[in-house]
Amino acid sequence: MQVTSRDATGTTTDKFNCSVCPVRDHAVCSRCNPEEFEQFKAIRRIRSFSKGAHIMRAGEPMTSVGSLTRGSAYLRRSLEDGRRQMVGLLMPGDFIGRPGRREVAFDIIAGTEVQLCQFRIGDFERILQASPAVSRRLLEMTLDELDAARLWMLVLGRATSRERLTSLFALLVQHDARHMSRKIGISAKIELPFARSDIAEFLGLTIETVSRRFSDLQGDGLIRIEGRRKILIPDYLALIAETGDSESWRHEFHGEVCLSSAVE
Amino acid sequence: MQVTSRDATGTTTDKFNCSVCPVRDHAVCSRCNPEEFEQFKAIRRIRSFSKGAHIMRAGEPMTSVGSLTRGSAYLRRSLEDGRRQMVGLLMPGDFIGRPGRREVAFDIIAGTEVQLCQFRIGDFERILQASPAVSRRLLEMTLDELDAARLWMLVLGRATSRERLTSLFALLVQHDARHMSRKIGISAKIELPFARSDIAEFLGLTIETVSRRFSDLQGDGLIRIEGRRKILIPDYLALIAETGDSESWRHEFHGEVCLSSAVE
DNA sequence: CCGCTTCCTTGATCTGAATCAAGTTTTTTA
DNA sequence: TAAAAAACTTGATTCAGATCAAGGAAGCGG
Numbered sequence: 001m002q003v004t005s006r007d008a009t010g011t012t013t014d015k016f017n018c019s020v021c022p023v024r025d026h027a028v029c030s031r032c033n034p035e036e037f038e039q040f041k042a043i044r045r046i047r048s049f050s051k052g053a054h055i056m057r058a059g060e061p062m063t064s065v066g067s068l069t070r071g072s073a074y075l076r077r078s079l080e081d082g083r084r085q086m087v088g089l090l091m092p093g094d095f096i097g098r099p100g101r102r103e104v105a106f107d108i109i110a111g112t113e114v115q116l117c118q119f120r121i122g123d124f125e126r127i128l129q130a131s132p133a134v135s136r137r138l139l140e141m142t143l144d145e146l147d148a149a150r151l152w153m154l155v156l157g158r159a160t161s162r163e164r165l166t167s168l169f170a171l172l173v174q175h176d177a178r179h180m181s182r183k184i185g186i187s188a189k190i191e192l193p194f195a196r197s198d199i200a201e202f203l204g205l206t207i208e209t210v211s212r213r214f215s216d217l218q219g220d221g222l223i224r225i226e227g228r229r230k231i232l233i234p235d236y237l238a239l240i241a242e243t244g245d246s247e248s249w250r251h252e253f254h255g256e257v258c259l260s261s262a263v264e
Numbered sequence: 265m266q267v268t269s270r271d272a273t274g275t276t277t278d279k280f281n282c283s284v285c286p287v288r289d290h291a292v293c294s295r296c297n298p299e300e301f302e303q304f305k306a307i308r309r310i311r312s313f314s315k316g317a318h319i320m321r322a323g324e325p326m327t328s329v330g331s332l333t334r335g336s337a338y339l340r341r342s343l344e345d346g347r348r349q350m351v352g353l354l355m356p357g358d359f360i361g362r363p364g365r366r367e368v369a370f371d372i373i374a375g376t377e378v379q380l381c382q383f384r385i386g387d388f389e390r391i392l393q394a395s396p397a398v399s400r401r402l403l404e405m406t407l408d409e410l411d412a413a414r415l416w417m418l419v420l421g422r423a424t425s426r427e428r429l430t431s432l433f434a435l436l437v438q439h440d441a442r443h444m445s446r447k448i449g450i451s452a453k454i455e456l457p458f459a460r461s462d463i464a465e466f467l468g469l470t471i472e473t474v475s476r477r478f479s480d481l482q483g484d485g486l487i488r489i490e491g492r493r494k495i496l497i498p499d500y501l502a503l504i505a506e507t508g509d510s511e512s513w514r515h516e517f518h519g520e521v522c523l524s525s526a527v528e
Numbered sequence: 529c530c531g532c533t534t535c536c537t538t539g540a541t542c543t544g545a546a547t548c549a550a551g552t553t554t555t556t557t558a
Numbered sequence: 559t560a561a562a563a564a565a566c567t568t569g570a571t572t573c574a575g576a577t578c579a580a581g582g583a584a585g586c587g588g
Contacts, residue, residue, distance in 0.1 A: 085421040087414035150351035156420035157349035157468030204421030
């Protein structure tokens, strides 16, 4: 059983109830049988990180893995002269860490206040070995992330700055839709989990270019900027028509797009 | 048991001996017990594809999965106006296809003559359900591919054309090293599995830019172009110093870099 | 509420890679 | 083995996004 501890960025508590866990039905533990679930409960440790904190740093030993339960975080990798690229976006339910590897490969940074449900890597690996339900779920999640990473490689390799920004909006709308298990209407409102500089790092652009494209898209009526971190998308289909790959952004909805107009 | 069949691009044969399979010790089946191994043997189907052939096409139903046993292939994804990006490189031992998904997400194209060891997706999924060894191995392979994809996202998002090309060379040297289980000396010779236009698609550049950077690197003595598809790298460390991320290309060797000079 | 800092926007200019345009070399085919 | 096609290289020009530079708006700490 875990001793309660505290460090610079986070706190540990055992007062956490899995039955009201916000990611209970899509995290790595979501397909466990009751017995496996008890094992996880016994070894879990809830921690929180404040916005901007490093959850892990590339190169340091990987001591724990776990699920992101609240907030959002991102994976980042840097070139030696400081150029940076975000290489992944972590939303509630996503798994953090890599069983079978002893060293962290990417910086993981809290984009907002973040809450994690962590396990020491050895403890987790023991459950992983023993439980086909857990390893199957983790495989499924990893395969999904691999597909998403490859889809994003197309954006980074070939899309224009306008296409990149509209693709990011489409991605965020979908994330919301999936996690809120809400259907998307013709219009949508998204909360940006990042500052402009983070968006630039995500898209492989500079902050100035990102800012200009925000203005352009607003000028063209494709988005409405409502305060620094909120944007309204009056017509989702018009937006994805600007991504250069509307087919896959429509398709990725898994058939949940609601085409009815007259929402706005 | 599989009936022998033939189609436009490939042939099926049952004359294939797993005990001399070139990827026996790192493919998805490499950790099976003898019983599981027999199951694979019973359902496998060997097929070959000629250079340039589509092994699978994005959007079509995924009917089979399998291992690449000989040759190399790549994953590609296109924007609607035809811009293309390679999003993965498949070498012998790599797994093709995605259990749990019914539709192919990427075009898969044979870069050379290719030989595959395929299974019908349903057959494979049955073994995957039953065998922890197979699902653990597939998880491990998928996690490795995810890391590789994310590393490449940094190249596509932030690297200059010169850095992209040197990174590709570093990647190919490492692939060789890993598959030949041969240590890398200070100098290396690589066989390019692609034409210039494929390299351009891989790097997110145009063919003209790729050609110019080849010439520049040769002019600077970092490579020697020996025929269309062979290049000699006289000094690997000098080459990776040009990638903008020499640390990770050195590191990725898993400590196998041989620093002894006087090889050339 | 004020001053400070951080974040964001906009403008002017520059630059690396794209595009357009020939040529050259290699490979294929007849 | 000659002709045609495909693959590659090099040069001139253009352009999207980077860089350099300045100012404005929002959040914050006292």
